[in-house]
Amino acid sequence: MWLGARITTIIHVESELGAKWPTAPGLLVSVDAGLLICTLDRPDRANSLTRDQTLALTQIARSVSAGDGPRAILLLANGRHFCAGADISGNRGSGEKPTTGHMVRSLETGPHAMIAAMWDCPIPVVAAVQGQAAGLGLHLALTADVIIGAESATFREPFAERGFNVDSGGSWLLSRRIGLTRATDMVLRARPIPATVALSWGLISEVVPDAELDAAARASASTLAMGPTIALSQCKRLVRRNQMAELNTAMGDEALAVELCLRSDDFKEGMRAFGEKRPPAFTGR
Numbered sequence: 001m002w003l004g005a006r007i008t009t010i011i012h013v014e015s016e017l018g019a020k021w022p023t024a025p026g027l028l029v030s031v032d033a034g035l036l037i038c039t040l041d042r043p044d045r046a047n048s049l050t051r052d053q054t055l056a057l058t059q060i061a062r063s064v065s066a067g068d069g070p071r072a073i074l075l076l077a078n079g080r081h082f083c084a085g086a087d088i089s090g091n092r093g094s095g096e097k098p099t100t101g102h103m104v105r106s107l108e109t110g111p112h113a114m115i116a117a118m119w120d121c122p123i124p125v126v127a128a129v130q131g132q133a134a135g136l137g138l139h140l141a142l143t144a145d146v147i148i149g150a151e152s153a154t155f156r157e158p159f160a161e162r163g164f165n166v167d168s169g170g171s172w173l174l175s176r177r178i179g180l181t182r183a184t185d186m187v188l189r190a191r192p193i194p195a196t197v198a199l200s201w202g203l204i205s206e207v208v209p210d211a212e213l214d215a216a217a218r219a220s221a222s223t224l225a226m227g228p229t230i231a232l233s234q235c236k237r238l239v240r241r242n243q244m245a246e247l248n249t250a251m252g253d254e255a256l257a258v259e260l261c262l263r264s265d266d267f268k269e270g271m272r273a274f275g276e277k278r279p280p281a282f283t284g285r
Contacts, residue, residue, distance in 0.1 A: 021036065021060055021063070022055075022056040022059040022060055022063075023056050024050065024052035024053045024055065024056040025050070025052060025053075026040065026041050026042040026045075026047075026050060026052075026053055027039070027040060027041065027052075027053045027056055027057070028041050029056075029060070031070055033222065033225065034070060034071040034072065034222075034225035034226065034284070035070060035071075035072055035073070035074050035218075035221050035222060035225050036060070036064065036069075036070035036072070036073045036074070037073075037074045037076060038057065038060065038073060038074070038075055038076070039075075039076040039077065039078060040053070040075075040076070040077040040078065040082070040083055041077075041078045042079075042087075043077075043078050043079025043080065043081075044079075045084075045087060045089075046079070046080070046081040046083070046084035046131075046132060047077045047078070047079060047081055047082060047083040047084065047137065048083065048084045048085055048086060048087035048088075048089075048137070049083060049085070049086050049087055049111075049136055049137065049140070050087045051110050054110045054111055054113070054114040054136075055109075055110070055113075055114075057114050057117070057118065057140075058113045058114045058117045058118075060073075061073075061114070061117035061118045061120070061121040062117050064121060064122065064123050065122060065123075066122045066123055066229050066230050066232075066233035066284075067229055067230050067233075067264070067284060067285050068285075070123065070225070071123055071124075071224070071225040071226070071227075071229045071284045072123055072124045072125070072126065072221045072222075072224040072225035073121065073123060073124070073125045073126070073221075074125075074126050074128070074217060074218065074221040075125065075126065075127040075128065075140070075141070075144060076128050076214070076217065077128070077129075077130070079131075080130065080131045080152075081130065081131030081132040081133075081137075082127075082128075082129040082130055082131060082132065082133045082137055082141065082153070083132070083133060083134070083136070083137025083138075083140060083141075084132050084134050084135070084137055085134045085135030085136045085137050085138075085158065086111060086135060086136040086168075107167060107168070111136050111139075111167065111168040112167075112168060112169065114140070114168075115139055115140070115143055115168050115169040115173075116169070118140065118143035118144075119143045119169070119173075119240070121143075122233045122236075122237070123229060123232070123233060124145050124146070124221070124224040124225075124227075124232055124236065125143065125144040125145050125146075126144055126145065126146045126147075126148065126217055126220050126221040126224065127140070127141040127143075127144035127146070127147045127148070127217075128148050128150075128213050128214060128216075128217030129141050129147060129148070129149045129150065129153045129155075129195075129204070129213075130149075130150040130152055130153055130210060130213055131150075131152055131153060131154070132153075132154055132156065132192075133153060133154070133155050133156070134154075134155075134156040134157070134158050134192075135156075135157065135158055135159065135168070135170075136168045138155050138156065138157065138170070139168045139169050139170050139173055141155075141204075142169075142173040142174070142177060142203075143169075143173070145224075145236060146205045146206075146220050146221075146224075147203075147204040147205050147206075148204070148205060148206045148207075148208060148213065148216050148217045148220060149195040149198060149199070149204045149206070149207050149208075149213075150195065150207070150208060150209070150210040150213040151195055151196075151207060151208070151209055151210055152195070152210050153194075153195040153198070153204075153207075154192035154193060154194055154195070155186075155192065155193045155195075155198050155203060155204075156186075156190065156191070156192040156193065157170055157174070157186045157187045157190055158190050159187065159190070160187060160188055160189075160190050161190040166187045170187065171183070171187065174186060174187070174203075176243060177201075177202060177203055178201045178202055178203050182201055195207045206220075225284075226282060227282055227284075228261075228264065228266035228267070228269075228270060228280075228282045228284070229266070229282070229284035229285070230260065230261060230264045230266060230284070230285070231261045231264065231266060231267070234257040234260060234261060237257070238250070238253060238254055238257060241253065264285060265283055265285045266280075266282045266283065266284065266285065269281060269282060269283070270282070
């Protein structure tokens with residue numbers, strides 16, 4: 001994408017904690033009660049993602065760490081649609097033939113870097129999806145740990161009907177979430193999948209009325225942000241990393257994670273709360 005890619009300047013916004021987070025035109029970033037909230041804000045373009053936005057989201061995902069700073073990320077979008085994909089408006093009409101390898105480099109430093117960074121993000125990520133989630137927008141949503149879809153949401157891989165192949169991790173993300181048969185159907189037939197079907201397939205976590213989407217997503221993200229962040233980070237890493245691992249390899253990885261969690265303040269608080277028969281008050285450390 002972005003055949004006319006340009007040098008990008010990422011701006012930073014200061015959060016309530018004094019930390020500075022990267023953002024870009026059409027991307028709103030704020031921190032509230034342990035939540036790092038990233039809102040796509042280009043409703044007139046169906047929130048299609050620009051290169052600036054992908055670079056900012058990549059930096060954000062790489063900057064967070066379990067046990068320090070925000071304890072969960074919430075992905076939102078203003079307007080009717082979550083994200084219709086990559087913004088390719090700047091690619092039309094240039095008349096210039098790209099140099100060999102340009103697309104590979106552009107994808108590696110833009111969409112592919114963002115998807116990898118969001119997938120590997122060490123803290124929980126919740127995505128709230130309304131309207132269209134297509135192409136790169138769908139893949140961004142699929143990097144989240146919890147995906148809440150509005151009843152209006154549809155999920156689509158439009159590449160094939162445009163004479164293009166799926167990219168930005170779609171072939172990998174889809175097959176792991178919904179299996180080979182359904183993933184193949186989505187990428188070959190390019191048909192929109194309604195939220196209720198996406199839920200039955202295991203593509204998303206929950207479906208709520210449109211009017212309740214924001215509140216439901218914030219409640220889910222806030223609950224995760226109040227949890228034992230280091231333990232949640234390890235649980236997330238283990239489930240994702242060990243999908244294809246042998247059992248003994250997975251259990252060895254789990255044992256090492258247990259050693260780490262045992263040394264956290266949240267583990268000690270969890271055990272105290274259990275003994276005192278009260279809800280734990282985790283601090284994320």
